[in-house]
Amino acid sequence: MLASAAMPSRDDAPSHRFLRACLRLPVDRTPVWMMRQAGRYLPQYRAVRATTSFLGLCKNPELACEVTMQPINEFGFDAAILFSDILIPVEAMGVPLEFGDEGPKLEPLRDRAAIARLIDPDPEATMPFVPEAVRCIKRALDGRVPLIGFAGAPFTLAAYAVEGSGSKEWRRAKALLFSDPVAGHDLLERFTRTVCRYLEAQVAAGADAVQIFDSWAGTLSPADFDEFALRWARELISRLRASPAFAARRVPIIYFANGCAPYLGRLASSGADVLGIDWRVDLGEARARLGSEVAVQGNLDPAALFAPPSEIERRVEGVIRSAGDAPGHIFNLGHGVQPETNPEHVRAMVAAVHRYGVRTAQP
């Protein structure tokens, strides 16, 4: 039996519906949160963001806490998620990073020498603003809902670090991995180590669950996904399970590989408690293929929020019906909310989850 399949004993079972759903325990109603829920679609976020740069916001614990709390106060989501960026630990490893209008720019790592120069950062020393933000948010939440910490998956961080920016084709990143897999795996191991310490620091500071974002894993062929993405995500999850911070509180781990349809059969072995499922997969089919030992999170098309509220309601009901009434479904979008989204349509989505969300039967 996988570690992820172990059920906590009744005594230490969490009481919040989000954490309970992560562990496939019965809940009173399907929990709901939204990727990028603290973000540009919210006027109150844009007001804070107008006072500082994006990285400045990530590195200011009080402001990060403020924007993290905004969607909780506005919509009553069932979980908060730390406001930060997946590239923060890459910068801490010694890779210069900036954010412009076209997204992140990094000094690209293109060879073994550049990889060898990376440092192994101590999160509390090099990224103190992250655990500090976690502590600040936990105080602000005061037990209302759990807090999700997060990090990028090793493959996705390596893709950014080699490419030097976002990309559609990831030509340079794939060229390195395909041409020099020894250097590629060395780089992936470096990111695995750093992300492990980084997530341990978030949990030690109070994060109740963590999500690992493999945003670009869906650009890989199935064989390359196995070799370069899943292998290292599994290694990361396995190390996290073994760490005292995670074991002490049975912290759920969510793995979200965007574009996961081709790899569903393989994902069951990731070791995660929850798999994030993007909107291009039918949740019922996903659950049938994944089996009952893992929870799922998703998966409304973010573009559905541009439809009228009645259509949003119809589509929310469809996602919930497709997920079925076995325990272990967390409602979410299938990807991050788009900046142009009308907040009232987010409210309509949450209301529809409250209306159609299911009280799960005992497994």
Next chain:
Amino acid sequence: MLASAAMPSRDDAPSHRFLRACLRLPVDRTPVWMMRQAGRYLPQYRAVRATTSFLGLCKNPELACEVTMQPINEFGFDAAILFSDILIPVEAMGVPLEFGDEGPKLEPLRDRAAIARLIDPDPEATMPFVPEAVRCIKRALDGRVPLIGFAGAPFTLAAYAVEGSGSKEWRRAKALLFSDPVAGHDLLERFTRTVCRYLEAQVAAGADAVQIFDSWAGTLSPADFDEFALRWARELISRLRASPAFAARRVPIIYFANGCAPYLGRLASSGADVLGIDWRVDLGEARARLGSEVAVQGNLDPAALFAPPSEIERRVEGVIRSAGDAPGHIFNLGHGVQPETNPEHVRAMVAAVHRYGVRTAQP
């Protein structure tokens, strides 16, 4: 039995290995061509392109013929594909179109009135350069290899026409389809009608097969794929089958929905002879799920061409092994070749297909 499953009698069976593979007839060796094989990665293409604009090249039959022939002469591909652009018929419907550094820009169709103003173009009258290019290429090929005509699928053309450009999220296109499906289906029907006549004109001019590109269908949830993409691709294919030009020569139809992994089970019913499969699917798994009544085309990751020739060879062998030795596999990339690709690496790919391509057994 589907129309697409009908096998031609021995007497009218084609002799070229590409057409034979399309119809799942035995071949002497796996055929190979490459999406965007006439394109920017070739110095001789860039030399022609330097003399005219992209649209100017599409609309000049002699130049379109010249660049179509370049990869045939350079690499000995087993099929030529018309040089053109999927948005040509959209322009002929009355939508202003231009190409800049950031790709196509169209005057966006955002409401029912704009859709009602579209015209139904007669291809020979409004796009005479397309059938003329087909005739010119057929003369230049002189029977060496077959010529593939092509068009965009109704959904993909509708997505461009509503969005007004390429997009990652297709927010406006989806907003129209989700908010006003009646107008959406009206638009999709208009494109289906135009594309049908457009492909008939290409076949009447001499095209030996056609490929329908549903480049953006992979951005849809499975239910939306059924409703907005597959439904109209199937309708288009059904109308093409019924048209005299297609029936007279048993012209194979290839349907390529990029990002098709979530929809594999549904694609078997498209009515196409061949399904294009992108690189994020294992071809063996695709064939197992699609059944034996349809051929497959694909699916090397285009980024694999940035690896050294020995690694390209290993990956080509993997694709061919995964496809197996049942008739009906056409080797291709899983998406268009990237402009930065080294032509010598394309040569290595073709050599590897020649080396590992299989003589197919009788079905």
